[in-house]
Amino acid sequence: MVKVFIYPATSLILSDMVARFGHTPLSSAVAVRERIQTPGLESPPLQITPEEPKKGLKWAAVEVPAGVRGRMSLYGPMIEACEAAIIINDADLSFGCMGCARTNELIKFLLREKDIPKLDLNYPKSEEEGVRFVAAIKKFLDSLGGAK
Amino acid sequence: MTRYTPVYAGTVTRYVIVESFEITPADLAVRAYEIANGVMIKETCFGLVINGPETDVDRVIAEIRKADPDHIFVKDRGFPPGDARRCRANLGGARPGYHGIEYEMTIIPYVSHGLEEIKKRDLSSIPPPDDPLQPHALDIEKLKKLMESQES
Numbered sequence: 388m389v390k391v392f393i394y395p396a397t398s399l400i401l402s403d404m405v406a407r408f409g410h411t412p413l414s415s416a417v418a419v420r421e422r423i424q425t426p427g428l429e430s431p432p433l434q435i436t437p438e439e440p441k442k443g444l445k446w447a448a449v450e451v452p453a454g455v456r457g458r459m460s461l462y463g464p465m466i467e468a469c470e471a472a473i474i475i476n477d478a479d480l481s482f483g484c485m486g487c488a489r490t491n492e493l494i495k496f497l498l499r500e501k502d503i504p505k506l507d508l509n510y511p512k513s514e515e516e517g518v519r520f521v522a523a524i525k526k527f528l529d530s531l532g533g534a535k
Numbered sequence: 536m537t538r539y540t541p542v543y544a545g546t547v548t549r550y551v552i553v554e555s556f557e558i559t560p561a562d563l564a565v566r567a568y569e570i571a572n573g574v575m576i577k578e579t580c581f582g583l584v585i586n587g588p589e590t591d592v593d594r595v596i597a598e599i600r601k602a603d604p605d606h607i608f609v610k611d612r613g614f615p616p617g618d619a620r621r622c623r624a625n626l627g628g629a630r631p632g633y634h635g636i637e638y639e640m641t642i643i644p645y646v647s648h649g650l651e652e653i654k655k656r657d658l659s660s661i662p663p664p665d666d667p668l669q670p671h672a673l674d675i676e677k678l679k680k681l682m683e684s685q686e687s
Contacts, residue, residue, distance in 0.1 A: 397632065399552060399639045400646055403608040412611070419613025420547070429539040432620035433613075476667040480638040509667045510642050517645030518652045522661040525653060 389531045392469035394494060395481040396462065401473055404524045409534025413469050418461040435460075447493060454486030459493065466497050471504045471531050473524065478510070504531060547589045548612040551596060552582040552636065554643045555606035563599050563607075570598055577616040581636065582607075584616040605650040608643065610636075 389410045393401035396415040405412035422434040430436045435457055443456025446463040474495065481491055498505065506527040511517040528534065551567075553560050564578040567585065574587035574595050583599075585592050600607050614621045623630040629637075653661070665671070 395635070397635050399550070399608055399610045399636055400642065402610045404646075406609060414611055416611035416613045420611070423613055423615075423618075424541045424544045426541055426544075427539050429537040434539065480635045507667050508664060511645040511649070511664075514645055514648045516664060517647075517649035518656070519649075519661060519664040521646060521649030522653050522658055523664050526658060 388535050389470045389528075389533055390468055391528070391531075392465055392472040392498065394472065394474045394491075394498065395478045396465075396494075397481070398475065398478070401475065401524075404521070405473070405528065408525055408528040410471075410528055410531065413465040415461060418465060422461075446497065452486060452489070454484075455489045455493065458486060458490040462490065462494055463497075466494065466501065469498075469501075469503065471506075471527075472498045472501075473506045473508065473527070474498060475508050475510060543586060543615045545588070546586055546615070547592055548584060548586045548615050549592055549596060550582060550584055550610045550612050550636075551599065552608045552610065552640075552643075553603075553606065554608065554640065554647060555603045558603045558606070563602065566599050566602065567595055570595055575616060581640070584612065586615050605647050 390413055391405045391410050392413045393405060395401075396413075398414070402412045402414050402416075419433060425434070427434070428436065439460040440453040440456040443451075443453075443459040443463065446459040446466075447456045481487070483491075504527070506523065508520060508523060511520040551563065553563060560578055560580065560582050564576060564583055567574075567576045567583060572591065574585060574591045576595075577584040577586075585595055587595075596609055600609070617624075619625045621630055621632075623633075
């Protein structure tokens with residue numbers, strides 16, 4: 388089983404496809420669960436503490452806003468751990484404030500810099516595109532090998 | 536500051552999302568309750584939220600997925616079901632994250648169709664999708680529509 392980073396990290400379709408074809412999706416839910424299930428000081432709603440922007444310094448410089456660094460403390464370790472990535476380029480659902488927008492840019496940059504197999508796609512807009520979309524993902528995931 | 540003690544530590548939570556003409560979330564919930572064996576199941580408007588030890592949750596999901604494999608989708612969730620920090624019963628309005636699912640639900644019928652088709656067709660004969668990183672020219676039909684909208 389290969390660890391596959393999915394972008395958008397909250398994508399239902401990508402998360403399902405990766406797991407369905409026998410690999411491990413690295414999504415934001417996994418990182419959030421890790422924090423939700425760790426005892427410590429209460430910091431609702433996501434248990435993001437002042438420590439997270441400090442951890443984010445590993446991926447973003449100190450002058451980068453704390454919001455981006457805090458988010459990177461969730462995504463950064465997953466980007467380091469991933470062995471492949473699937474990126475959807477027209478994911479309007481991942482829009483947000485500047486913190487989200489800049490984090491998204493940084494995630495895509497770090498993934499493109501990393502020497503791993505990557506698959507770039509757009510969301511399908513018709514049934515035929517849906518077939519091509521699913522076939523491309525299946526071929527990509529099969530080529531990684533080690534499926535469960 | 537208050538000390539935080541997590542509930543349901545060591546468990547996983549998964550969404551089961553139904554996009555089917557044949558199965559409803561209620562049908563799936565009944566089937567899931569039959570085989571739950573201690574796993575927590577919550578029925579929602581779009582499917583189920585299942586919480587429990589990972590192996591048990593996977594077992595339940597594998598079983599209920601058999602009902603309509605190409606129209607049932609599964610996704611991880613960080614929070615347990617009904618968590619006050621996320622549940623819309625406490626917050627009001629749509630749950631954070633619901634809008635993402637709502638957006639992808641408009642695309643899922645194409646994906647379901649794709650999953651059905653790849654079983655019937657030879658995978659190597661299906662052409663790859665357009666590369667989004669390649670700049671593409673403006674579609675002539677789209678240009679025509681733009682011009683017409685300006686003229687009218």
